[in-house]
Amino acid sequence: MDFNNKVVVITGASSGIGASAAVLFARQSAKVVLVGRNEENLNKVAAQCETARGIRPLVVRAELDTDADVEAIVSKAIEEFGAINVLVNNAGVGVCGSVLDGVGPYDKVMATNVRAVYLLTSLAAPHLIKTKGNIVNVSSVAAFKPIKDADYLPYCVSKAALDQFTKCVALEMAQHGVRVNSVNPGGTRTPFAENAGFTKAQVEELYKARDKNYPLGKMVESEEVADLIVYLASDRARSITGGVHVIDNGESLM
Template sequence: MDFCNKVVVITGASSGIGASAAILFANQSAKVVLVGRNETGLNEVATKCEQAKGQKPLIIKAELSIDEDVKKIIDNTIEVFGRIDVLVNNAGVGIRGGIRDGVELYDRAMNTNMRPAYLLTSLAVPYLINSKGNVVNVSSVAGMRPIRDVDFLPYCISKAALDQFTRCLAMELGPQGVRVNSVNPGGTKTAFVENAGFSKAQMEELYDARDKTLPLRKMTQSDEVADLILYLASDRARSITGSIYVIDNGEMWM
């Protein structure tokens, strides 16, 4: 899969799935735009991307809950590269809580996991139409079934919304030649669990339980999810749109 001269914008690119995807695209000759809040992490990923094929990535430090920062992502990308071929909406956070914990958690989940993807995609659409490009949203199996181990109601709702966004957008943009798909990981070994408020001990306990109980007896690695993102963004998937691709070691069927 060759992405030579194609511009790929990836949010949440400083670590985890976003970082793995960025490095993988760079290895396929893409011009990568790294978006995130952690400047140190972004610089580390940029170094690995540049080492792949000698193409220096564009780093954009942005807070996606701030509309001006979201607009800056598109403006800076067009100023430097002049086009957008692929948008990977990967940024998101795990938010724990149930219905009795207040509506603020719902607002935070939607404002972090759904609204920025909606706004950023809307701003990228004219350029994606010009390039006949595509969007890959990184969602979760939590959008398709509840998480059993702990209350994650706001997070699950936000990911369900992102899945429907994928389907509706695919219908809207298909006639203009723009594809939209989603990758929905199950438990993945990234910083997600810690960022959601678990201690390291709790995280290790959760990982150990998943390794013992998932049908494939293992958790997903971020580079495996990145492989699927790359495939859906490539011309090999040129007839695929509006699809939700689960990668979860069988977790959905437990």
């Protein structure tokens, strides 16, 4: 797979799946736009990307629940590289909350996991049409079933909405030659759980339980999800659109 002279915008690129995808795209000669909130971590990922093929990434610090920041992602990418070939909507938040907690947790999760994706996609779409590019949304198996070991109702709802968004946009954009797909990981070894409010000790116990209980006896690694993202964004997947692609060690079978 070769992404020479192709511009790839990745949100949530400062750690986890986004960081792994950024480095893998860079190894395939892509011009990468790294988007995230933690500028220090973004710069560390940028250094890894530049080491891969000598192509300096563009770092964009952005709060995705702020419209002006989302708009700046596209404008800065076009100003720096002149095009957008691939959009990876990877950034997401997980907030513990139940229906008894009111709409606060729901509003917080939907602002990043759905609304920001909708806005960024709409802004990037004209540029993707010009390049006959594609979009990969990073969703979750939580779109299909509740998460039993945590109160993740708002998160599950947001990912179900994201999957439907993927399918609707895929149908709309097909006439323009733009593909849209979703990658749906199961439990993945990333900073996600800690960022959602779990302690390190709780995360360790959660990982141990998942390693034991998942059908394949292990969790997904971020590099594995990155492999799937890069494949779907490549010309090898030129006939794949509107797909929801599960990578979960059999978790969704349970």
